[in-house]
Amino acid sequence: MPQDRASEQSPLSAKSPFELRVNLGKDVPEADVRSALATGDMGFLHSFTTGSAVDGPGVRVVAWTAGCMWRCLYCHNPDTWTMTNGIPVTLARATEELRKYRQGLKAMSGGFTLSGGEALMQHRFAVKLLAAARGMGIHTALDTNGYYGDRLSDSELEVADLVLLDLKGWDPERHRRLTGMDIGPTLAFARRLAEQRRPVWVRFVLVPGWSDDPAEIDGVARFAAGLGIVERVDVLPFHQMGRFKWKELGLEYKLDDVQPPSAEVVERACAAFRAVGLKAY
Numbered sequence: 191m192p193q194d195r196a197s198e199q200s201p202l203s204a205k206s207p208f209e210l211r212v213n214l215g216k217d218v219p220e221a222d223v224r225s226a227l228a229t230g231d232m233g234f235l236h237s238f239t240t241g242s243a244v245d246g247p248g249v250r251v252v253a254w255t256a257g258c259m260w261r262c263l264y265c266h267n268p269d270t271w272t273m274t275n276g277i278p279v280t281l282a283r284a285t286e287e288l289r290k291y292r293q294g295l296k297a298m299s300g301g302f303t304l305s306g307g308e309a310l311m312q313h314r315f316a317v318k319l320l321a322a323a324r325g326m327g328i329h330t331a332l333d334t335n336g337y338y339g340d341r342l343s344d345s346e347l348e349v350a351d352l353v354l355l356d357l358k359g360w361d362p363e364r365h366r367r368l369t370g371m372d373i374g375p376t377l378a379f380a381r382r383l384a385e386q387r388r389p390v391w392v393r394f395v396l397v398p399g400w401s402d403d404p405a406e407i408d409g410v411a412r413f414a415a416g417l418g419i420v421e422r423v424d425v426l427p428f429h430q431m432g433r434f435k436w437k438e439l440g441l442e443y444k445l446d447d448v449q450p451p452s453a454e455v456v457e458r459a460c461a462a463f464r465a466v467g468l469k470a471y
């Protein structure tokens with residue numbers, strides 16, 4: 191199959207998810223893309239990286255999917271927006287790749303995280319790959335903005351031992367301007383995770399001028415605390431490491447003048463989460 195050949199020729203491992211990758215799946219026929227989405231037997235991955243200490247508990251292998259319908263102004267991986275920028279990878283090959291790390295991940299109390307892009311753009315592949323990892327005894331985490339959470343059945347939710355839920359803001363209009371999308375489906379997914387008692391870590395990107403407003407942080411914090419399932423909050427300071435990708439891809443980058451938040455501002459945001467009883471780092 192052409193996609194197998196393409197996947198064999200393209201290196202899955204990237205030194206970092208910040209590597210710019212484009213058009214790696216461009217030769218996959220449209221019908222094969224549709225079939226992959228329908229069956230989950232093939233996915234499009236930007237890369238695999240190993241040794242992450244920031245994408246869930248312990249040391250983790252992370253598969254970065256390609257494909258995202260959001261347009262966050264601060265996105266550091268806009269090359270992952272287009273699914274066919276990713277490498278077409280069969281489920282079997284992705285599973286084999288993970289198998290290599292199985293023992294090491296267990297020894298380091300780590301696991302496998304499926305991130306993106308937006309992993310639930312390829313929800314059938316996501317479910318199958320997470321289930322395969324779990325079947326090998328590997329702890330699994332799904333990093334998602336939650337927008338397509340309703341694509342997963344209640345039993346499919348259980349393939350992720352942990353959900354890393356990206357909450358990017360609170361005010362609906364500001365959220366739409368920041369991400370291009372409605373906040374409603376994300377909040378609905380969060381409430382559903384709460385009903386199912388699924389463990390969640392919240393990720394909150396702190397962007398000066400966008401999400402550092404005390405009312406904004408307070409809104410996210412109170413919502414997260416009210417869920418009753420949030421084990422910790424990671425406050426992720428905005429950075430400029432993805433700026434070059436926007437330029438390379440010919441996209442208009444609107445945050446050129448935004449500086450990363452100071453340590454003091456980050457600490458203030460963490461304090462707001464702690465004030466409602468959450469662990470925040």
Ligand code: SF4
Binds near residue numbers: 259264266268307
């Ligand atoms: S949801 Fe993630 S991958 Fe998608 S645009 Fe936002 S930051 Fe980028």
